[in-house]
Amino acid sequence: MSEVTAVLAISHRDLLKFLRDPARMVSTFVFPLIFIGALGGSLQATFGRSSDVNLLEFTFTGVFAMTLFQTTAFGLISLIEDRENDLTQEIFVSPISRYSIVLGKILGETLVAFPQGLVIVVFAAILRIEVTPERMLALLPTGIAACLLGGSFGLVILANLSSQRAANQIFPFILLPQYFLAGVFNPIANLPWYLELLSRISPLRYAVDLARGAYYFGRPDYERVVLDAPVVDLAITAVLFCAFLGLGTVLFVRGERNR
Numbered sequence: 001m002s003e004v005t006a007v008l009a010i011s012h013r014d015l016l017k018f019l020r021d022p023a024r025m026v027s028t029f030v031f032p033l034i035f036i037g038a039l040g041g042s043l044q045a046t047f048g049r050s051s052d053v054n055l056l057e058f059t060f061t062g063v064f065a066m067t068l069f070q071t072t073a074f075g076l077i078s079l080i081e082d083r084e085n086d087l088t089q090e091i092f093v094s095p096i097s098r099y100s101i102v103l104g105k106i107l108g109e110t111l112v113a114f115p116q117g118l119v120i121v122v123f124a125a126i127l128r129i130e131v132t133p134e135r136m137l138a139l140l141p142t143g144i145a146a147c148l149l150g151g152s153f154g155l156v157i158l159a160n161l162s163s164q165r166a167a168n169q170i171f172p173f174i175l176l177p178q179y180f181l182a183g184v185f186n187p188i189a190n191l192p193w194y195l196e197l198l199s200r201i202s203p204l205r206y207a208v209d210l211a212r213g214a215y216y217f218g219r220p221d222y223e224r225v226v227l228d229a230p231v232v233d234l235a236i237t238a239v240l241f242c243a244f245l246g247l248g249t250v251l252f253v254r255g256e257r258n259r
Contacts, residue, residue: 007100007103007104007107008104008107009104010100010101010104010105010107010108011104011105011107011108011110011111012108013108014075014078014104014105014108014109014111014112015108015111015112017078053187053221053224053225054221056127056129057129057130057215058187058212058225059184059185060120060124060127060129061208061211061212061215061216062182062183062184062185062208062211062212063120063184064117064120064121064139064143064211065142065143065146065184065204065207065208065210065211065212066179066182066184066204066207066208067113067116067117067120068113068114068116068117068143068146068147068150068207069146069147069149069150069153069203069204069207070150070175071109071112071113071116071147071150072106072109072110072112072113072146072147072148072150072151072154073150073151073153073154073157073171073175074154074171075105075108075109075112075113075151075154076105076106076109076151076154076155076157076158077154077158077164077167077168077171078105078109079105079155079158079159079252080158080161080162080163080164080167099245099249102155102245102248102249102252103245105151105155106147106148106151106152106155109147109151110144110147110148110151113143113147113150114143114147117139117143121136121139135214135215138214138215138217139211139214139215141214142207142210142211142213142214143211145207145210145234145237145241146207146210146211148237148241149203149206149207149237149240149241149244150203150204150207152240152241152244152245152248153203153240153244154171155244155245155248155249155252156244156247156248156251157170157171157174158252159248159251159252160251160252175204177198177202178202178203178204178205179204181195181198181199181202181204181205182199182202182204182205182207182208182209183199183205183208183209183227184204184208187225188205188227189224189227203240203244205227206228206233206236206237206240207233207237209226209227209228209233210230210233210234210237212225212226213226213228213229213230213233214230217230
């Protein structure tokens with residue numbers, strides 16, 4: 001019970017920090033809506049008649065998974081902030097597992113990301129994207145999977161970075177190519193072999209494809225949109241999460257001990 005209490009306490013702290021930062025709240029809600037409304041709408045208006053797929057729906061599902069993945073990954077920058085404030089050293093002297101500390105941070109950033117997912121779904125309904133209650137229920141577990149994968153991926157990247165400035169410079173460099181390799185805005189069914197290889201090692205690909213598998217399930221355009229079966233995406237997501245969590249925790253603890 002002490003480990004569970006520690007996880008909940010750390011996650012509650014991160015959620016409160018988000019709720020007390022209005023500028024961060026506004027920015028995290030606005031940018032995904034711009035992606036869907038401006039980019040998705042322009043793609044649909046330009047290529048919609050010649051495409052077999054509704055590009056507004058295609059962009060919505062990609063942005064939904066991308067936002068949850070990215071928000072949780074970026075949120076792990078708070079580890080560096082806590083390190084600079086010597087908070088992690090204070091936590092480490094407490095009798096709780098290192099995995100509990102890391103899971104608490106990931107859970108906290110997941111709680112921060114989920115309201116954004118809800119806002120995206122509401123905005124999609126305003127744009128007349130068909131989001132039925134059944135599809136909302138199907139998107140819920142895929143959103144959780146995207147958050148967990150994003151958090152563990154962010155942990156690996158941030159574990160040995162020394163400052164928030166370095167994190168803010170490196171993270172966009174790592175995430176931006178994944179927008180295109182994961183097919184957030186563009187179909188990637190027929191990539192050249194070298195881009196296909198890069199796409200396969202992009203963690204965001206599996207979060208996006210899993211969300212699309214849930215949204216398009218049972219529809220005629222399922223085969224044209226979804227790359228792999230949802231069970232395959234889920235299995236790969238679970239393996240990557242465990243691998244990133246284990247490796248990231250080891251690197252993070254080592255970095256703290258070497259300070």
